[in-house]
Amino acid sequence: MSEPCPQRLDPSPAIPVYEQQERLGDLWTAVPEPARRRYRPRRAFWRHRALRAGAVFTLLALCGLVILALVRDQTGTQGFLVGLGLAVLPVPLLMAAFRWLDRVEPGPWANLWFSFAWGACAAALVAIIANSFATEWLATATADPASAESLGATVIAPVVEESAKATAILLIFLFRRRDFTGLVDGVVVAGFTATGFAFTENILYLGSAFGEDQNMGSSGFASVTAATFFVRVVMSPFAHPLFTVLAGIGFGLAAMASRRHRIRRFVFPLLGLALSMGMHALWNGSSALFGPYGFYVVYAAFMVPLFALLTWLAIWTRQRELRTISAELPAYAEAGWLTPAAPQALSSMRARTMARHFAGRTFGSGAARSVGEYEAFATSLAFLRHRAHRDPVGPDFIERERELLHHLWQRKDIAGPALTFAARATGRVRVPPPYVDYDGYNPYRQY
Template identity: 75%
Template sequence: MTTPPPYPTHDPGAHAGTGFGAGTSIRAGTAVRAGTGRPHWWQRRLVRVIALVTLLALSGLVILALVRQQTGTEGFLVGLGLAVLPVPLLIAAFRWLDRVEPGPWRNLIFSFAWGACAAALIAIVANSFATRWIATATADPTGADTLGATVIAPIVEESAKAAAILLIFLFRRRDFTGIVDGVVIAGITATGFAFTENILYLGTAFGTDQLSGDRGLASVTVATFFVRVVMSPFAHPLFTVLTGIGFGIAALSADRQRMRRVLLPITGLLLAMGTHALWNGSSTLGDFGFLAVYGVFMVPAFGLLTWLVIWTRQRELRTVRAELPAYAAAGWLTPAEPFALGSMRARRLARAYATRTQGKAAARAVAEYEAYATSLAFLRHRALRGRAGADFAVRERELLGALWSRRDAARPALTHAAQTTAPRVPLWALPQQWQGPQRYGPHPPPHEPYGQAAQPYATPQPHPYGNPHPYPGYNPYQT
């Protein structure tokens, strides 16, 4: 059996202030009892999971009872059937954005459940209480409803949704590494919130039609469905994504930049509240005011944020292509893999090839290999900029071990994908350490240890591209 190359002994982030070498094992954020070395009972994973599941389950039961009470059983079923229609499309869209480094499904399930249960329950209770208090204090029910919709609701709802992002940011820090992660978590949370809210609005509209003597889906239900599901299914995700972007930029900041890491999420939350208030306030401006806000602000803002997220995803792929050649030079990856892993088309071809030649289990191993390799590239990228956590060395070893255990299934598939997409990669775009046999010959050395001065790992070259390849016959995709 082939033995893996030596594990890295040089921490690329040591010069940037992390100062932790190989073998350091520190679990960030876990307090231990003095003299035992074990975490407190309330920080044990099982305790946290049970508490979280219990909280979400109770919130779900309460919100179910409240919505059913306001809409009636028939209205609840109609609202549920109509509200569920945009959910698969929104989840698929956010999952597509997360394809470079897919986050674990448990985070997405938690986010959706928090938005649909906990955040919705907080919003319904707090909004109702605030609106009644304002109506009692001012003796103006109409003004209380307007103030509640434009001021109270945005503050309460965006804060409740932001709590899910904060929890994942604090307790699942490994899975929260940048802007795309913030956008996806925020978007899924808001999708769950909008799902519950749409059940309430559509069920209430159906009840209104029934009281007016209409049968079936009449005018109020159709109008509500068109505005909330057809025209603006992205409204709540758009607001909360601004909070997610704030957390995402904070995740890219170094630990020593404490003020930046606090202010950026708060700024994103304030922007989310402001856009939410503008959207709710447009309903008080009449039909033309609503359409003006929708056309002049909402649609361009949605387009701008979509462009930002896609651009960020392409930037992540460039990071993969720039950081992984160091591990290929040390023998952990083949020369072809950094280019295949930096292309979504090549990744898709690799999974299809594995399915066709080795079956679904191999394709699953290739998908896991791609995810681990991407996490490894991002980890090294953060370390080179002084943003890696205290457990950098341990995490790097874990990822390298995960890649090595899946190499038999992944390498043939990725090599095939690289060869298939090779015409799309110009020869001049090869890293300099592969440009000719002066040092390495036709292939990088398989077992040279990290830490030597001549190695790319010890002397990082983020993107040393630009010189034409001196050997036209050399194909980096042949392994």
């Protein structure tokens, strides 16, 4: 029999914590066995995770092979390799930036890799085929290839590309609902999807530019390749992510909406998608709208302010998530599930990092990993309880809460002292000096 742990709290906000504690009294319950217990609701066979993962992997692999053949056919082998080498440069930067925003409750890497692969393979393939077909049809209908290409880039391309990218956000919103809980999740998923799409598109543009330089004999800074690299990779690497993030914000607001407001769950994603299409159309049609300097006008008047606004919004939302943690977790600390200092330490990114480093220096890398897992489970628990204040408790709420509390209790011996040390070191909370046992062991001392 494992060590007993406190009784689970009632998540209803209508019952004060002190009344819950009086009701619980001295009741105790044992930790369920086995230790790696997980809650898995029953699903139909066609919704089984392995089956769906295999189907998605096969689809993306086929799209990747087709897009590889199409891009190589348009750029040539040498142009493809040059475009690939240059297009990959901004990808780690963009991924790191969006992952940094997701530090409070990091989403599974599987979702993010799926988003990137969808943007790079499936969305890019749909965009190439649909845009080519639409441009050819417009050229035939209007008998003016130049205007058809301009109209296709300004009207057709934004609708096709943003719809294809938003499909990845929709799939994660529907089938990974547990991992998609708010605005930051929408921004991160949209950012990874758009990064993958821009990666493939940059290969095509840079490879084609290299082919033009080879035909004209140009090289150096005056080449088409250098100009394309400067515009697409240096000046506007965030262009596609900015467009798609607007749709991601719409899905994030829909995830935050109460179940009583079902209309918002449909209106917000559609509004976000419409805004992303409009911003994309403005960017593509800048030269046609504002003349030869239209690119710089749109860049300075729209893109830079939008980038600053969305950056502020993402950081503000992350701070709001930290405030949610500090408001929801004290109930579990008073019931004995967490140490008194844990809620305040978990609501500070600096304290969380310090707790992991302390555990790693004191007990090794495995302890640091356990503290990181503890922080992730505690964050999920806080958001779960926060959602219970807005919506009626769902059928799987009790099992999900029990699962999270179980994982926290397994890691409390390592995470408790580490988080208390971090809370004291960062001044988040005042706690009494640590107890030193008869062997001289001090859980807060850096051995």
